[in-house]
Amino acid sequence: MKPLPPTLRKEAVTSLEQFCAQNFDEPVGNLAVEALFDFMAAEIGPLFYNQGVTDAQARIQGVITDLDQEVYQEPFTYWRRKR
Secondary structure, three states, X not given: OOOOOHHHHHHHHHHHHHHHHHHOOOOOOHHHHXXXXXXXXXXXXXXXXXXXXXXHHHHHHHHHHHHHXXXXXXXXXXXXXXX
C-alpha cells in the first residue's frame, strides 16, 4: 500500500493525539502517538483496505448485472413507430 501524503498523515496523527488526550488518563507523547499510528496503519489498515476492495467489487458486480436492463434496446421497432 502506498504511504499517505504527508498532510493527510499529519491530520490523522493529530486526530489520534486528540483522541488519546480525551480518553486516556495519562498523557501520550507525540512519538508514541506516531508509533501507534504507524502500527495501526501497517497491522490493521490492510483489513479496512481489503474490505473496501470487497465492497467495491460487489458494487461493480451489481452494476454489471443490471447493465443489460439499463441499456437494452428493443429491436425491430421501426414498423411499430410508423403507425
